[in-house]
Amino acid sequence: DSAIAVTDADYETYYEEHKKEFEVDEPTAKISYLTFNVTPSREDYQKAREEAMEFNSELKTAAKENVGYIVNSAGGENRYDSTYYMKGELPPVIDTTLFNAEEGYVVPVYQKDGGFHTARLMDIAYRPDSMRASHILIKHRQAFRPGNATRTPAEARDMADSLLNVVQNNPAQFEQIASTVSEDEVAAQNQGDLDWFKDQAMVPAFNEAVIKHDEGEVFIVESQFGYHIVKVTGKKDPVKKIRVARINILIEPTAETYDSVYVQASQFAGSYRSQEAYEEAVRQQQMEPRERTIQPMENNIPGLGSARDVVQWAFDEKTEVGSVSKAFDVEDAYVVVMLEERTDAGVPELDDVRESIKGMVATEVRARVIKERFSKHMNGDVDLMKLARDLNVQIDTIPELSFSTYSIPAFGPEPKLIGHVMNSPEGKVMGPVQGNMGVYAYKVLNYMPAPQTDNYARIRQQKQNRFNMLVTGRNGMGQVFEALKDVSDIEDNRILYY
Numbered sequence: 001d002s003a004i005a006v007t008d009a010d011y012e013t014y015y016e017e018h019k020k021e022f023e024v025d026e027p028t029a030k031i032s033y034l035t036f037n038v039t040p041s042r043e044d045y046q047k048a049r050e051e052a053m054e055f056n057s058e059l060k061t062a063a064k065e066n067v068g069y070i071v072n073s074a075g076g077e078n079r080y081d082s083t084y085y086m087k088g089e090l091p092p093v094i095d096t097t098l099f100n101a102e103e104g105y106v107v108p109v110y111q112k113d114g115g116f117h118t119a120r121l122m123d124i125a126y127r128p129d130s131m132r133a134s135h136i137l138i139k140h141r142q143a144f145r146p147g148n149a150t151r152t153p154a155e156a157r158d159m160a161d162s163l164l165n166v167v168q169n170n171p172a173q174f175e176q177i178a179s180t181v182s183e184d185e186v187a188a189q190n191q192g193d194l195d196w197f198k199d200q201a202m203v204p205a206f207n208e209a210v211i212k213h214d215e216g217e218v219f220i221v222e223s224q225f226g227y228h229i230v231k232v233t234g235k236k237d238p239v240k241k242i243r244v245a246r247i248n249i250l251i252e253p254t255a256e257t258y259d260s261v262y263v264q265a266s267q268f269a270g271s272y273r274s275q276e277a278y279e280e281a282v283r284q285q286q287m288e289p290r291e292r293t294i295q296p297m298e299n300n301i302p303g304l305g306s307a308r309d310v311v312q313w314a315f316d317e318k319t320e321v322g323s324v325s326k327a328f329d330v331e332d333a334y335v336v337v338m339l340e341e342r343t344d345a346g347v348p349e350l351d352d353v354r355e356s357i358k359g360m361v362a363t364e365v366r367a368r369v370i371k372e373r374f375s376k377h378m379n380g381d382v383d384l385m386k387l388a389r390d391l392n393v394q395i396d397t398i399p400e401l402s403f404s405t406y407s408i409p410a411f412g413p414e415p416k417l418i419g420h421v422m423n424s425p426e427g428k429v430m431g432p433v434q435g436n437m438g439v440y441a442y443k444v445l446n447y448m449p450a451p452q453t454d455n456y457a458r459i460r461q462q463k464q465n466r467f468n469m470l471v472t473g474r475n476g477m478g479q480v481f482e483a484l485k486d487v488s489d490i491e492d493n494r495i496l497y498y
Contacts, residue, residue, distance in 0.1 A: 004365045014361045015350045023347045027296055029314040030340040032289045035303065036265040037333045038253045045251055052109045052116035052249040059106045059120040059245065067120060067245045074247045083200060084127060084241035094119055098242055115250040123243040127199050131210050132234030134192035136163060136177055137184040139226040147183065160220050160227035167218055167229065174231055265327035265334035275322035278338045296495045304330045314339055315495050370439040374432035382429040384443050411437050
């Protein structure tokens, strides 16, 4: 590095030779942003606890028939649940307590998973975990999913009563009727058999009727699907189950907390309006901004989630580079953004890429100096051993090299060097050739021609397939699509509306 001096001319030369590589299809904007997260305050925590305590008191004194109303009035995701639970199916913190309590017991308020919780034991029952039944379904036109049924509910009930009489007088006919008359087409294929099902897996009316009746009994039950003639064919041994009313009060930021954080973010945005002021404030207050390069049609920004307003602000023509935004509301936070830079679509100017190409330009200059050193010692016939001594370098031998070789051992991919080598005569020192990892001089020690190929059909097909893939791509959006974009005069104004 001490032997090179990179000049503006070096930058200009490299830029002109590689400018097409810097071309971008869409504008970009680089932003720095600070996130002011909205988290529950001490007051929010206390408010949630007090609310849970109030519901706890109501559960203790409420009549059983009013508990469902109390649970539903808690709002949020609170819904009265009439499910019967087996031991181990409830949260561990209340499972053992409630299975050893009496009906009506109310769990003291406890905190877990970002909220305060309480519960009341509503019922204790011994119910089979699994049951088996067969049925014959008679639909009517007011049923849920009536299909082609046109009969009234009364007509469906009369038909069910008639079929019940038939199977009660001749139980052996149940399966035949289920196969030919039942309007549950799936069960009809199994002679009405519903196989084993878990407790509460069926609609409530059907499930509770099977619980109520003994194995072997045949009866009618009405559900939203119509009338069922049911035969209980199996029950597991009853186990203890309980029904629980639960209330969960999440610890969430209140409107006052949101307002407080908004004021904080707005004061920061209003106090530091320039890039210099923003960066100085960040340094003095030891804040941790994040940076991101965005495109006009992006919607989500890492760390912010959905932040379309931020993207629109960054690409608004009225927003100058170095500007600091207002406080944007993004989900559970407010964010203040500073626009560091904005790049238009197309080929950027040299000054816009100067910093990013600094290393490549320096490499080009180093390569030029090394090639000049090579050239001083490569006049006329050159001995490779002498050249190595003069330049104080080692000679490496590559035992086998072909035109399809991808990587040279110890040096990596060097396609330019390989191309030169494959077109060089035997026995003559050639070079210098600038590669990716260095500058090379070389001598071909032995050349073996490739065997002749008489049939190029397979090779032709492979290259044709590769060409087709490049042109159309897997989804029709290959190079032909990009070519059409290049020759089309399109003004993209979507960001103004979306």
